[in-house]
Amino acid sequence: MHSKITDTLKKHQLSVTDSRKKILSFFLQSGNALAHADIEHKSGTEFDRVTIYRTLQTFVEKGIIHTIPTADNSIRYALCKDECVEGHHHDDHVHFICDECGTTYCLDHVSVPKVKLPKGFKAAQTDLVVSGTCNNCEK
Amino acid sequence: MHSKITDTLKKHQLSVTDSRKKILSFFLQSGNALAHADIEHKSGTEFDRVTIYRTLQTFVEKGIIHTIPTADNSIRYALCKDECVEGHHHDDHVHFICDECGTTYCLDHVSVPKVKLPKGFKAAQTDLVVSGTCNNCEK
DNA sequence: TACAACAGTGCAACAATGTTGCAAAATAAT
DNA sequence: ATTATTTTGCAACATTGTTGCACTGTTGTA
Numbered sequence: 001m002h003s004k005i006t007d008t009l010k011k012h013q014l015s016v017t018d019s020r021k022k023i024l025s026f027f028l029q030s031g032n033a034l035a036h037a038d039i040e041h042k043s044g045t046e047f048d049r050v051t052i053y054r055t056l057q058t059f060v061e062k063g064i065i066h067t068i069p070t071a072d073n074s075i076r077y078a079l080c081k082d083e084c085v086e087g088h089h090h091d092d093h094v095h096f097i098c099d100e101c102g103t104t105y106c107l108d109h110v111s112v113p114k115v116k117l118p119k120g121f122k123a124a125q126t127d128l129v130v131s132g133t134c135n136n137c138e139k
Numbered sequence: 140m141h142s143k144i145t146d147t148l149k150k151h152q153l154s155v156t157d158s159r160k161k162i163l164s165f166f167l168q169s170g171n172a173l174a175h176a177d178i179e180h181k182s183g184t185e186f187d188r189v190t191i192y193r194t195l196q197t198f199v200e201k202g203i204i205h206t207i208p209t210a211d212n213s214i215r216y217a218l219c220k221d222e223c224v225e226g227h228h229h230d231d232h233v234h235f236i237c238d239e240c241g242t243t244y245c246l247d248h249v250s251v252p253k254v255k256l257p258k259g260f261k262a263a264q265t266d267l268v269v270s271g272t273c274n275n276c277e278k
Numbered sequence: 279t280a281c282a283a284c285a286g287t288g289c290a291a292c293a294a295t296g297t298t299g300c301a302a303a304a305t306a307a308t
Numbered sequence: 309a310t311t312a313t314t315t316t317g318c319a320a321c322a323t324t325g326t327t328g329c330a331c332t333g334t335t336g337t338a
Contacts, residue, residue, distance in 0.1 A: 015305055015314060036295085048317050053296065055315095069208040069268055073295090073325085094254055099263060107260075113252045115233055115267065120274025121246075124238060128254065129208055129266045135259025154285060154334055175324080187288050192325065194286095212296085212324090 004028075012062040019047045023055050024064070033068055033078035033095070033104035068095045068104060069127050076104050092126070098134035105134065143167075151201040158186045162194050163203070172207055172217035172234070172243035207234045207243060208266050215243050231265070237273035244273065 005024050009016050026034060026042055039052050047055075056077055059065045068076040078095075094110040097103075112128045144163050148155050165173060165181055178191050195216055198204040207215045217234075233249040236242075251267045 017305070017315065019316075049295090050297085050318085051316055067210045069210040069266075071206045071208040071214070071266065073212060073214055075210070075212055096256070096260060107257065110254055110256065112267075113254070115249055115252070115269060117235070117249065117269065118246065118274070120277060121235060121269075122272045122277055123269045124271035125269070127208075127210065127266075127268045127270075128251075129268075130254060130256065130260075130262045130264070131266075132263035133261040135257070138259060138261055156286060156334070158287075188324090189289085189326085190287055197286095 008064065012064055014058065014062060019051050019055055020058075022046070023052065024059075027065065027077070027079045033076040033106065035074050035076050037074070068097075069129055070097065070104075071129075071131075078104065078106050081108070094128045094130060096134065097129060097131045098137055099131055100133055100137035103134060103136070147203065151203055153197065153201060158190050158194055159197075161185070162191065163198070166204065166216075166218045172215040172245065174213045174215050176213070207236075208268055209236065209243075210268075210270075217243065217245050220247065234266070234268045235273065236268060236270045237276055238270055239272055239276035242273060242275070 005021050005028070006016050008024060009020055014020060022043060023039055026039055036052060036056060039056075040049060043052070056065070060067060060077070063080055065077045066080050068078060070076060092112050094107045094112060096105040096107055098105075112126050115123070115126065117123060144160050144167070145155050147163060148159055153159060161182060162178055165178055175191060175195060178195075179188060182191070195204070199206060199216070202219055204216045205219050207217060209215060231251050233246045233251060235244040235246055237244075251265050254262070254265065256262060
């Protein structure tokens with residue numbers, strides 16, 4: 001019998017280690033995007049900082065998580081949908097960053113509109129990031 | 140007689156100093172977005188690294204330049220259009236980052252479409268960043 | 279133009295973030 | 309169970325960004 005976490009790692013041809021299981025579980029638990037620093041705090045001294053960097057890198061390469069562009073200098077990561085495979089992401093949904101609480105949401109049901117580019121420009125990826133107030137912070 | 144550069148600084152209530160004139164001139168010359176590192180290279184040892192940080196910060200606050208979100212860890216800055224004033228940016232155009240040459244373009248004539256957000260989410264700002272191949276790099 | 283008030287700069291020291299090489303440990307394959 | 313392979317932790321380092329303070333340049337006023 002395999003847990004969902006172990007399954008996911010195996011499906012992406014990754015050996016199953018403590019740090020990978022733990023870090024993947026953080027993403028599954030939180031549901032929202034996490035920055036390197038978040039994971040470092042959550043895991044305390046359990047893993048080396050370097051291991052976290054390398055694990056996140058590996059997850060991105062294997063298509064388990066994707067990065068979200070932000071205007072401040074912090075890279076955030078979020079779980080990919082199932083269609084993402086190694087070397088090829090399909091994350092065409094909108095991201096929302098709350099200015100109040102800092103939470104980053106993947107709005108899976110809001111898709112990025114096609115934009116018309118000037119002559120000679122070829123789009124490979126399109127990212128749409130909205131910032132404002134989320135449904136928790138506004139009342 | 141005033142140069143355009145001096146005028147711009149004065150219009151934004153900034154005292155006119157060598158570093159500000161020089162850094163603003165870099166933006167006017169290049170036409171594209173610049174990262175902190177670009178400016179550091181262009182200016183050599185002329186200014187302290189700290190001065191460049193503070194100048195860019197000031198320019199953003201005063202509405203002379205705006206930041207562009209990127210998925211890698213580098214903040215890029217580009218000149219604002221004239222409608223940007225202190226504390227209130229109006230940069231609703233699409234940004235394009237070339238994967239080949241790294242150049243970042245402001246596509247002033249491509250505007251960001253309105254997106255429909257889930258209940259409870261209020262948008263303050265919307266950034267759309269496209270990456271791919273620019274008209275210089277493709278042939 | 280000269281002077282006072284103020285704003286901006288450079289330096290130093292520091293904090294945070296990210297990278298690399300290598301030996302030890304854990305995982306996978308046989 | 310043993311070997312081959314992968315991953316981890318450590319140490320050292322590079323890069324990037326921040327803060328306080330003394331000094332310098334800029335601005336406004338006479």
